[in-house]
Amino acid sequence: MNDLRDPRKTFGDALVDAAEKNQNIVALSADSSSGSGLTPFRERFPERHIEFGIMEQGIIGFSAGLATTGKIPFVVAIAPFVTARPFEMFRNDLGYMRQNVKVVGRCAGLTYSDLGATHQSLDDIAIIRTIPGVTVLNPGDPVDIVKAVHAAAAHVGPVYIKLGSPKMPVLMEEDYPFQIGKGVVMQEGSDVTIIGTGTVLSKAAAAARILKEKGFHPRLINIHTIKPLDRQLVLKAAAETGKIVTVEEGYLAGGLGSCIAELLATEHPVPMKMIGIDDLFCDTGPYEELLAQYGLQGEQIAETVETFLA
Amino acid sequence: MQKLSRDAKTELEKMAVQIRRNVLRLMKAGRTGHIGGALSVVDILTALYFKVMRVDPQNPNWTQRDRFILSAGHKCLALYATLAEKGFFNHAVLDTYGALCSRLGGHPDMHKVPGVETNTGALGHGLSIAGGMAMGLKMDGCDAKVYVIMGDGELAEGSNWEAAAAASHHKLDNLLSFVDRNHLQISGKTVDVMSYEPLDERWRAFGWGVREIDGHDMRQIFENATDIPFEKGKPSVIIANTVKAKGLSFAENKVDYHYWKATDEGLVIAERELDDIEKGIN
Numbered sequence: 001m002n003d004l005r006d007p008r009k010t011f012g013d014a015l016v017d018a019a020e021k022n023q024n025i026v027a028l029s030a031d032s033s034s035g036s037g038l039t040p041f042r043e044r045f046p047e048r049h050i051e052f053g054i055m056e057q058g059i060i061g062f063s064a065g066l067a068t069t070g071k072i073p074f075v076v077a078i079a080p081f082v083t084a085r086p087f088e089m090f091r092n093d094l095g096y097m098r099q100n101v102k103v104v105g106r107c108a109g110l111t112y113s114d115l116g117a118t119h120q121s122l123d124d125i126a127i128i129r130t131i132p133g134v135t136v137l138n139p140g141d142p143v144d145i146v147k148a149v150h151a152a153a154a155h156v157g158p159v160y161i162k163l164g165s166p167k168m169p170v171l172m173e174e175d176y177p178f179q180i181g182k183g184v185v186m187q188e189g190s191d192v193t194i195i196g197t198g199t200v201l202s203k204a205a206a207a208a209r210i211l212k213e214k215g216f217h218p219r220l221i222n223i224h225t226i227k228p229l230d231r232q233l234v235l236k237a238a239a240e241t242g243k244i245v246t247v248e249e250g251y252l253a254g255g256l257g258s259c260i261a262e263l264l265a266t267e268h269p270v271p272m273k274m275i276g277i278d279d280l281f282c283d284t285g286p287y288e289e290l291l292a293q294y295g296l297q298g299e300q301i302a303e304t305v306e307t308f309l310a
Numbered sequence: 311m312q313k314l315s316r317d318a319k320t321e322l323e324k325m326a327v328q329i330r331r332n333v334l335r336l337m338k339a340g341r342t343g344h345i346g347g348a349l350s351v352v353d354i355l356t357a358l359y360f361k362v363m364r365v366d367p368q369n370p371n372w373t374q375r376d377r378f379i380l381s382a383g384h385k386c387l388a389l390y391a392t393l394a395e396k397g398f399f400n401h402a403v404l405d406t407y408g409a410l411c412s413r414l415g416g417h418p419d420m421h422k423v424p425g426v427e428t429n430t431g432a433l434g435h436g437l438s439i440a441g442g443m444a445m446g447l448k449m450d451g452c453d454a455k456v457y458v459i460m461g462d463g464e465l466a467e468g469s470n471w472e473a474a475a476a477a478s479h480h481k482l483d484n485l486l487s488f489v490d491r492n493h494l495q496i497s498g499k500t501v502d503v504m505s506y507e508p509l510d511e512r513w514r515a516f517g518w519g520v521r522e523i524d525g526h527d528m529r530q531i532f533e534n535a536t537d538i539p540f541e542k543g544k545p546s547v548i549i550a551n552t553v554k555a556k557g558l559s560f561a562e563n564k565v566d567y568h569y570w571k572a573t574d575e576g577l578v579i580a581e582r583e584l585d586d587i588e589k590g591i592n
Contacts, residue, residue: 058472058473068377069442098421
């Protein structure tokens with residue numbers, strides 16, 4: 001837990017590495033280059049770094065057009081401004097047109113804790129996963145981020161990658177086999193399964209540790225791919241542990257918990273607890289304190305799970 | 311500037327009549343469609359596909375091809391009619407318009423119709439996509455060009471002006487957009503619904519080379535479309551003054567024919583009018 005890495009820098013370095021291997025990769029910035037970790041990319045490949053200014057609808061259309069000529073655009077900006085704002089462009093120009101574009105929403109979730117609801121991105125997973133054919137990745141640690149970038153570059157089709165901004169602890173083994181659509185069991189267990197995703201995977205992991213110390217046997221799963229969901233892994237967990245808890249830094253409506261509830265309700269109903277943000281615009285304040293405001297710290301998650309199991 | 315010979319002009323005019331006949335064939339099959347805007351762009355499409363653009367119907371995904379984007383996707387009857395005439399698909403497909411699961415929907419689908427480059431329909435998308443294509447082609451050193459048709463009512467979508475700014479900023483002089491200025495949209499006159507006049511000055515202010523033409527005059531369409539960029543290092547726009555539902559006298563310049571529910575009688579009259587237009591070409 002001591003190895004903390006900056007997710008944006010991690011992303012930017014991974015993109016340079018991917019672009020060294022694939023000359024079709026281009027980076028598109030909406031006045032968001034340095035804040036998105038693209039400075040090394042811009043310095044290494046100035047001719048492949050394209051600036052659009054604060055043009056968050058047009059940039060998606062341009063990316064689709066570039067993709068028709070064989071480019072692999074990575075469009076990177078603050079999460080709500082490449083998801084909620086240009087939603088129709090995302091749906092039609094990338095989804096319906098099936099274009100090979102990777103949209104990266106950074107500083108997602110409550111990352112912009114001080115800037116308020118306009119900048120916090122809690123609905124991105126929910127809205128983007130409604131678009132047929134779009135892969136939705138929500139990497140849970142810096143290792144996942146690197147692997148997600150390479151996997152997205154190799155995958156043919158539109159991908160959304162959700163990134164946070166506070167430094168993230170390394171949770172995964174550097175050489176683990178990341179595969180789009182395949183969740184990862186991080187800890188075996190039999191009482192309950194805690195499924196975490198993205199920026200709060202570390203909080204879910206902390207909760208699992210606390211519960212283990214208290215004598216429980218929670219299974220911990222990292223779902224780095226929201227869509228396509230690893231149905232087999234979730235169904236197996238439901239069948240073997242009988243209870244499911246989901247943890248995400250986003251709205252409960254339409255998010256990870258919602259995806260899993262949709263699956264289990266029809267295939268294998270079990271008691272569930274969904275931890276995330278309810279139907280509200282969030283307050284502002286320091287990031288860690290804001291997470292606590294909504295019950296997303298490890299101790300709080302552990303407490304919620306313990307009550308759920310009682 | 312390249313000149314259009316008299317014979318070539320006559321040939322294009324006859325072709326435009328045939329393409330309008332194809333539009334009626336689609337209407338006969340489907341019974342409903344955006345006829346007004348389709349007929350206002352037929353002449354531009356005819357000139358582009360039969361005299362201006364570098365395309366190969368046998369190889370619709372040829373990387374060196376020029377691209378055409380119908381930003382005003384609802385005018386797709388004209389695009390289908392043109393693509394069929396150019397040989398991208400068999401004319402018989404036109405008769406499926408309006409049928410369940412037809413490849414020809416009320417807005418174009420690139421994955422279903424050979425020759426269609428984009429899935430337009432929602433307005434204000436085409437110019438950005440076209441800009442991305444123009445940018446990608448330039449990056450690869452390909453001399454292909456990108457042509458767009460936008461509606462004049464469509465200009466109220468702010469996303470167009472994002473695209474206009476970006477195309478100019480990135481010096482996409484391989485991009486030509488037509489504004490099909492038929493002066494009407496579903497609620498009435500464009501200047502009354504949401505005026506974007508003076509159009510030429512607005513486009514110029516956004517950094518484009520601008521020309522204004524009669525959008526039904528083959529010579530003007532050809533000679534200007536083959537003369538891009540109008541200004542070095544700038545994207546080009548042609549404001550094409552057109553007549554909504556051009557060719558059907560009973561429908562011309564009438565808002566009611568933005569979307570037509572065709573009757574047998576109306577189709578017979580329309581076909582007769584096209585015959586008369588053809589006889590008048592010399």
